[in-house]
Structure formats: C-alpha cells, structure tokens
Amino acid sequence: MESLLILALALELRRRRKQSAREIQQLRQEMAHISRVTTLSGLAGSLSHDLKQPLTAICSNVQAARRFLAAEPPFLGEVCEILASIEQDGERAGEMIERVRGLLKKGEWKPELLSFNDIVQDVVHLLRGHVVARGASLRIEAAPDLPRVSGDRAQLLQVLLNLALNAVEAMAGNPAGARHLVLATRRAGPGCAEAIVRDSGRGIAPAEIERIFEPFYTTKREGLGIGLSITRSIVKAHGGAVWAENHPEGGAAFHVVLPVLGDGHPGGT
Amino acid sequence: MKDAEPVVFVVDDEPCVRLALQRLLKSAGHGVETFGSAAELLACGAAERPGCLLLDLQMPGVNGLELQQALRAEGASLPVVFLSGKADVSTAAQAMKAGALDFLTKPVNDRELLAAVGLACELSVKAQRERTELQELRQRLAQLTCRELEVFSLVATGLRNKQIAGALGTVEKTVKVHRAHVMEKMQAGSLADLVRFADRLSLSAVTERGHDPDRAGSPSWHDGQA
Numbered sequence: 001m002e003s004l005l006i007l008a009l010a011l012e013l014r015r016r017r018k019q020s021a022r023e024i025q026q027l028r029q030e031m032a033h034i035s036r037v038t039t040l041s042g043l044a045g046s047l048s049h050d051l052k053q054p055l056t057a058i059c060s061n062v063q064a065a066r067r068f069l070a071a072e073p074p075f076l077g078e079v080c081e082i083l084a085s086i087e088q089d090g091e092r093a094g095e096m097i098e099r100v101r102g103l104l105k106k107g108e109w110k111p112e113l114l115s116f117n118d119i120v121q122d123v124v125h126l127l128r129g130h131v132v133a134r135g136a137s138l139r140i141e142a143a144p145d146l147p148r149v150s151g152d153r154a155q156l157l158q159v160l161l162n163l164a165l166n167a168v169e170a171m172a173g174n175p176a177g178a179r180h181l182v183l184a185t186r187r188a189g190p191g192c193a194e195a196i197v198r199d200s201g202r203g204i205a206p207a208e209i210e211r212i213f214e215p216f217y218t219t220k221r222e223g224l225g226i227g228l229s230i231t232r233s234i235v236k237a238h239g240g241a242v243w244a245e246n247h248p249e250g251g252a253a254f255h256v257v258l259p260v261l262g263d264g265h266p267g268g269t
Numbered sequence: 270m271k272d273a274e275p276v277v278f279v280v281d282d283e284p285c286v287r288l289a290l291q292r293l294l295k296s297a298g299h300g301v302e303t304f305g306s307a308a309e310l311l312a313c314g315a316a317e318r319p320g321c322l323l324l325d326l327q328m329p330g331v332n333g334l335e336l337q338q339a340l341r342a343e344g345a346s347l348p349v350v351f352l353s354g355k356a357d358v359s360t361a362a363q364a365m366k367a368g369a370l371d372f373l374t375k376p377v378n379d380r381e382l383l384a385a386v387g388l389a390c391e392l393s394v395k396a397q398r399e400r401t402e403l404q405e406l407r408q409r410l411a412q413l414t415c416r417e418l419e420v421f422s423l424v425a426t427g428l429r430n431k432q433i434a435g436a437l438g439t440v441e442k443t444v445k446v447h448r449a450h451v452m453e454k455m456q457a458g459s460l461a462d463l464v465r466f467a468d469r470l471s472l473s474a475v476t477e478r479g480h481d482p483d484r485a486g487s488p489s490w491h492d493g494q495a
Binding site: 065132 | 286
C-alpha cells in the first residue's frame, strides 16, 4: 500500500515538474516575443521610412504615367516601363511587410535549416534605414559556403537584430563618420558556424563583460535590460553560445556560435 | 542672350525613387539629371548651371542638409527643395532656416512638387540672367577711360553737367562729350538706364579729387529723362 502511495506521489511530482517545465518554456517564448515586439516598435520610424520609398516611387510613377497618357500623342512606351516599375516596387513593399510580419509572429518553435548569411541579410534589410538615420555605416563580411544550422528563424533573427541595435546605440557617442557596424559570419572550428556583430564604440568595461547578459542589467537610461539575457537564452536553447569581447582595434564584438546541423541538440527544453 | 534651360538635379539614394521622380519631372517638361549621392552631385559641377536641387534628406554618408551647406559654402546659389520620408518639425525648420525653398514629404503630391520645382527653376533662371547681365555690364565698364568712369559715377548721382564740370575741374562741353561716350559704351538708352547700371555695379560716387559730389548743391534728379 505504502509503495503504491509513493509511486502515485512520484508520478504526480513528475507530472507537475513537466508542467512547470512547459510553463517556463512558454513564459520564455512570451518574453522573447515581447522583446521582439519592443525592438520592432523601436524600429517603427525607420521601417516606415523604408516602406515609404517604394510607395513614393509608385505614386510618382502613376502621376507621371497620367501625364504621359494625356500627351498628344500619348507616350505609351514610357507608360509600359512605368507599369513594370510599379509592379516591381509593389513587390518590394510586400517583401518589406512580410519581413516585419515574420518577426512579429508569435508561435511555437519552428526549426528549419538556416544559414547565418541569410539571417544577416534579413537584419540588413530591417536595419538599413535605422543605420542611415543614426549616421552609421554597415558592412557585411559573409563567409561563402557557411554550413547551415538548425533553428527558429524569427528567434535567430531576433538575436542578431538585438546585437546589431545595441551596437548602433553603443556608437551614438562617436563623431559622425566614425560609427562602423560590421556583421560577419564564418566557420568556427569543426562543426560550428559563427556570427559576429562588431561596433566601433567605446567597448565594454571588463568588469561588466559577463554581467551584461544578466536579466535586468542595463547601463542605459531607458530599457529594461532584458534584451541580452533573452538573446543568451535563445542561443542556449539552440545549443550554442554567445559572448562579448573587446576588439583590439576598439569597440566591442559579440559572438554567436551555433552547432552545425548534426551536432548538438537544438530545441526547447 | 538665350537663357540656358534649367535642369532639376535630383539627389536620392533610393534608385526606384530617383527613377520615378525623373519620369514625373520629365512628363511635366523639365530637364532632369539624377544622382545617387551628394558626392556624385558635387563631382559634376552642377553649381554652375541654372536649375534647382531636389534633395532627399536621409542618405548614407553626406545627407541632404549637409549637402545644402556644402553647396552654399561653395557659393552655389541653386534653390533647394527638400523631399523627405521623415517629416519632423525640427528638421524641416532647420532646412528652411538654411534657405531651402520648400520642404515636401514622401509620398509626394505631384502638384505640390511640380509647383515647388517650377518656382525654383524660375528663380534660378532669373538669378542667372541677372548674373549674366552683371557680367556684361562689368565688361562694358572696363571699356571706359578713367575720366569717363568719373563722369559716369557723377552723372548717376543726378548732378547736372555744369556741376560735374565744376567737380572735375573741367568745362561743360568736355563733360558732355564724355557723357555721350559713356552712354554709348555702356549701351544706355537713357539717364535712367545709366542710374540702374551704376546701381547694379555698385559704383561709388567719390571723385579722383576727393570732392564729395553730395555736397555740390542739391542733386537734381529730374533733369533728363525720368
């Protein structure tokens, strides 16, 4: 009888532990989502500026086409070219919106085969306007034939986006023309792919270089300080590692290393 | 002298926008040249030609406002119309204070854009015409002898020939001869023309002998043609 009770108790405890683990996982995903939404709302200004470009082109193209059609005789050749441009610009605008939507989606972990290079491209598209508005320059150093990793696209995008945004902010104090952001990818030893986000800011005080990943740790006046801790938890959940170091040429560099497919066990806990 | 056709110089780092604006301006009959960056514009010597600038504000490297400042530093006087996807008040105020003709936002209303560009080109052509005229006048002025120059400046202040003769220590007849030469060389059809030319050329009216003509009796403006 006693042993039955003990068994029942053990089963109950295991059930509860599993439930807690699921709840924790769910909470983590909620936090990650909130963090993404916050990041995106910070980018709203530059993203809407970017979206205005193809829309402006479409409007002005249409207005030009009207005038060309009203001419005697109408400039039909020009109008045809204009229509082709409008289609192209419309598609571009659609892609921009899709990118944002992809980042906003709330959902289950959806692992797929990814290359860091693709994610870097997504970051560039999302951040280009923001980088220009902040007077910084952006350079990509992408390794060719980078091995793929398995991961959730939105979450990995969030990781690199977060690091890149932090980098831009770290350089805010630099004089104009001295704000250089570099996104690099490379193989990191056997079985690993690495992404590096480097800035030309002041660097990180050695005492803080580990602390910055702690939850609610921030040196900024505004901000909760959860960005980097969420970044680390996402990377860890992917079976990888993220750390910061000061670059010998000045500025900080954040490294994200993930196991290449087949190595390690990415996935939720 | 035929005015050179004004050209709209469009500077925007976004290719699709550049192309669309070029088409719109062309469809309204404007000459257009497009540039992807401030550097490209500065390299092409647009400062010398009549026309206007249609500038994007937010560009990598040198942005629209900085380009405007660089051009003013070079002495370029092309009117500037800004076209921006970002429309905060402080940037707009900054641009207008720096002498921009207008500040429009994207996506842009074609009527507003064409009105602003049209006005800008008109102003530029007018300014170019005045510059050319001034150059012409300076060339004509260079043809005058010293004496003729003196007579010119005194005539322009409204002095009668007799008074001029007194001021220069010569006789009225001589002054009349010089005056006729001045009218001819400066291609002036009337006293009023001469006065206008003198004004444009900023001629000062102090003579060689240091005699201030303002003290030589009251200048009678109404002699000669008004």
